[in-house]
Amino acid sequence: xxxxxxxxxxxxxxxxxxxxxxxxxxxxxxxxxxxxxxxxxxxxxxxxxxxxxxxxxxxxxxxxxxxxxxxxxxxxxxxxxxxxxxxxxxxxxxxxxxxxxxxxxxxxxxxxxxxxxxxxxxxxxxxxxxxxxxxxxxxxxxxxxxxxxxxxxxxxxxxxxxxxxxxxxxxxxxxxxxxxxxxxxxxxxxxxxxxxxxxxxxxxxxxxxxxxxxxxxxxxxxxxxxxxxxxxxxxxxxxxxx
Numbered sequence: 525x526x527x528x529x530x531x532x533x534x535x536x537x538x539x540x541x542x543x544x545x546x547x548x549x550x551x552x553x554x555x556x557x558x559x560x561x562x563x564x565x566x567x568x569x570x571x572x573x574x575x576x577x578x579x580x581x582x583x584x585x586x587x588x589x590x591x592x593x594x595x596x597x598x599x600x601x602x603x604x605x606x607x608x609x610x611x612x613x614x615x616x617x618x619x620x621x622x623x624x625x626x627x628x629x630x631x632x633x634x635x636x637x638x639x640x641x642x643x644x645x646x647x648x649x650x651x652x653x654x655x656x657x658x659x660x661x662x663x664x665x666x667x668x669x670x671x672x673x674x675x676x677x678x679x680x681x682x683x684x685x686x687x688x689x690x691x692x693x694x695x696x697x698x699x700x701x702x703x704x705x706x707x708x709x710x711x712x713x714x715x716x717x718x719x720x721x722x723x724x725x726x727x728x729x730x731x732x733x734x735x736x737x738x739x740x741x742x743x744x745x746x747x748x749x750x751x752x753x754x755x756x757x758x759x760x761x762x763x764x765x766x
Contacts, residue, residue, distance in 0.1 A: 536562040536597060536699050536731055538583070543592035545578060552578060553753045556592070560746075562699070565722065565732035567740060570750030576735040577617065577704055579750065583733055584614045584702050596700075613638070613698040617705050619689040623678035627669050627688045630677060631660050635695050663694035666717060683709040690714075693721055701725065703734040 543556035552575040560566050568576045581587035583594060585601055585608065594601045601608045621630045635656060664670050667687040677685055686709045693701065707715055719741065722732055726744045 536729070537595075538700065538731060538733070539593075539595040539598075540583075541593040541595065543579075543582065543590060543594070545575060545582065545590040547578075551754065553750055556748070556750070556753050558748055560731060560733070562729045562731055563726050563744060565726055565734070565740075565742065565745040567745055567747045568733065568735045568750065569747050570754075574750040574754060576750060580614075580702050580704050580733065580735060584612060585609050586614070611698055612700040612702055613693065613696045614702045615689055615692065615704065615706060617708065619682075619685040621677045621685050621688045624676060626672075626674050626676055627664060627680075627691070628660060628673040630688055631663055631691055631695065634692050635660065638692070638696070638698075659695055663691040666694050666721075667691045667714065681709075683711060683714070686710055687714060690718060693725075699730050701730065701732045701734070703732065703736075705735055705737075707736050707738040 538560040540556055540558045544554045545552045556579070558566065568579055570576050578587060582590055583601075585605070588602070596604060596608050596611070621627075622633070625633070661670075664673050667690060669684070669687055669691060672680060672684060677688060680688070690706060690710075706718060710718065715738065722740075723742055723744075725732060726742065732745075
């Protein structure tokens, strides 16, 4: 199945420059340097407690207690602020769905609050209610949620709630996806769907930064190992092709 995901019309670049972060008296990470281009993904690896989620939150602007600089297309993300955040889709480790709402209601709410950063998604104009409904149907179908679209999320399994969260990616018009353990509670069919979506997003010039214990088959995904940045100083970026 082909997923009509958004394409950035301009080349994009994300730079991590000499990042250093401490928690209490412990150095969580240091000397983290890497440059990611559009069409590439980056898997953040490392032992538990190495700072994988913290780095995702740093990239997303949710954590600012660190030194160094993160740059988007040559400009500091601290300076860009909301303009940068409007170009990224962050999905945390928790599904982040409203339990009292149904899957379609959760997606409608997310679409209304996150779908205005670009004019179209997959060639569909968001402002048209009928077309927006078509996008919602496609998001539900992609993750096998059609039969549960009007069931309160409180009655869904952990895996189904995770699928509701991931269905936002079908609606996303953002160039950068930042995903914390997206494969959690997902069965093998869901893994295949998600990896196909990753491939399509990268092929269309998008960018992905994620954490996962799931082996990734895409040659477009690199790995940044935070274990190499915990105790010793140095300039290596620790990135390698899978």
